[in-house]
Amino acid sequence: MADRVIVAGAGMAGLVTAARLRELGRDAVLLEKGTRAGGSMLLSSCVLWRHREWDDFRRECPSGDERLKRVVWERLDEALAWLRSLDAPVVWEETGNPRTVGKRFEPRGLVETLVQRVPELHLGAREWPSGPTILCTGGFAASPELVAERIAPAAPLRLRGNPWSTGDGLGFALDRGAGLTGGLDEFYGRNMPDAAWDETEFVSLSQLYARFARIVDEEGVEFFDRADVSWSETNVVQATARRPGARAYYLLDAEALEQRVRDRSVAELVTAAPPEARVPLRDLPFDAPPGVVVAVRTIASITHTIGGLRIDERARVLRDDGTPIDGLWAAGVDAGGIATGGYASGLAQALVQGLAAAEDAAASLGV
Numbered sequence: 001m002a003d004r005v006i007v008a009g010a011g012m013a014g015l016v017t018a019a020r021l022r023e024l025g026r027d028a029v030l031l032e033k034g035t036r037a038g039g040s041m042l043l044s045s046c047v048l049w050r051h052r053e054w055d056d057f058r059r060e061c062p063s064g065d066e067r068l069k070r071v072v073w074e075r076l077d078e079a080l081a082w083l084r085s086l087d088a089p090v091v092w093e094e095t096g097n098p099r100t101v102g103k104r105f106e107p108r109g110l111v112e113t114l115v116q117r118v119p120e121l122h123l124g125a126r127e128w129p130s131g132p133t134i135l136c137t138g139g140f141a142a143s144p145e146l147v148a149e150r151i152a153p154a155a156p157l158r159l160r161g162n163p164w165s166t167g168d169g170l171g172f173a174l175d176r177g178a179g180l181t182g183g184l185d186e187f188y189g190r191n192m193p194d195a196a197w198d199e200t201e202f203v204s205l206s207q208l209y210a211r212f213a214r215i216v217d218e219e220g221v222e223f224f225d226r227a228d229v230s231w232s233e234t235n236v237v238q239a240t241a242r243r244p245g246a247r248a249y250y251l252l253d254a255e256a257l258e259q260r261v262r263d264r265s266v267a268e269l270v271t272a273a274p275p276e277a278r279v280p281l282r283d284l285p286f287d288a289p290p291g292v293v294v295a296v297r298t299i300a301s302i303t304h305t306i307g308g309l310r311i312d313e314r315a316r317v318l319r320d321d322g323t324p325i326d327g328l329w330a331a332g333v334d335a336g337g338i339a340t341g342g343y344a345s346g347l348a349q350a351l352v353q354g355l356a357a358a359e360d361a362a363a364s365l366g367v
């Protein structure tokens with residue numbers, strides 16, 4: 001048997017990587033820092049998607065690396081078929097968004113399906129033995145220091161993802177001479193109610209109706225035109241991060257409250273928000289514009305980073321000069337260069353790159 005492969009991080013990318021390595025007959029150990037497997041994937045809506053049209057992907061993530069994006073776009077359908085072949089539980093056959101295609105899985109069942117196929121999983125792992133390593137540690141969203149340094153929000157962002165992704169993969173690879181992609185100041189997240197919430201509410205409390213609101217900062221400046229809000233609303237979240245307190249007030253008139261976001265009205269979404277975030281108009285720090293009937297105070301929250309390690313189509317980590325570092329791969333959020341300038345499915349990236357990393361590691365290590 002060739003070298004044992006170390007897979008660091010048992011979220012989406014790591015579970016897929018380790019399961020595929022085993023399928024290919026390779027010896028692998030999956031090391032997870034947290035107290036459970038699943039990473040942010042377990043907390044997610046678990047929709048694995050790609051843009052229906054390649055040109056939309058190009059346009060919506062304009063600064064991503066075309067070759068890396070192409071791999072995700074072209075391989076996702078077969079990768080989803082692979083997941084299905086393992087009996088991972090699908091709950092939607094379509095994404096419900098006409099711009100995208102993909103599937104929604106049941107996250108707990110997906111984690112269980114993959115864990116069963118992993119040869120060896122250690123939880124609470126703090127150190128990695130030396131050897132060929134595939135980094136799947138999920139970026140640095142959970143490190144307030146790295147977020148402050150790289151993303152530079154106006155105030156600390158709330159974390160809307162797993163608590164263990166603190167940039168360990170990034171640090172490990174940088175120590176070995178890895179290069180970084182652009183977009184290190186970008187992130188995927190949501191504006192969430194400015195109130196207490198926990199990880200069970202990450203999905204249900206997302207305030208995903210900026211496109212119907214007047215978007216105003218704490219100083220009363222209307223800083224984002226609702227007409228410019230992207231369908232994923234990621235652009236308004238990133239803009240909110242740069243406003244005072246990393247906060248935004250969503251001001252809604254009667255017509256806005258009647259709009260629908262999937263199966264819920266905006267009024268229902270507002271009512272579901274914790275009362276502390278629903279600010280009486282008389283308590284706003286600025287005069288409410290005419291017609292506004294409801295105000296919700298939101299805070300920018302980070303789910304994961306968008307920039308990361310430079311990799312190639314085989315998920316090999318690259319130096320700045322484009323040469324691969326021997327025995328080092330990265331998949332999922334640890335790798336940058338896909339959604340730069342926009343938003344794309346982090347789970348799709350993790351799945352496709354996890355498969356690519358496993359296959360390249362298996363091939364390069366031989367039998």
Ligand SMILES: Cc1cc2nc3c(=O)[nH]c(=O)nc-3n(C[C@H](O)[C@H](O)[C@H](O)COP(=O)(O)OP(=O)(O)OC[C@H]3O[C@@H](n4cnc5c(N)ncnc54)[C@H](O)[C@@H]3O)c2cc1C
Pocket residue numbers: 008009010011012013014031032033034036037038039040041042043044045046047048049125136137138139160161162164165166167168169202203303304331332333334344345346347348350
């Ligand atoms: C509420 C929510 C909803 C979402 N909805 C969607 C969606 O519908 N569609 C979509 O595409 N994406 C969605 N996402 C994003 C998606 O979950 C991530 O893009 C995806 O999980 C990234 O996979 P990953 O393997 O890179 O990171 P993760 O799944 O987060 O896994 C990283 C793992 O690495 C571990 N780790 C960190 N440091 C170390 C270390 N030093 N050693 C060992 N292990 C370490 C972490 O504990 C974690 O288990 C959502 C996320 C959230 C939180």
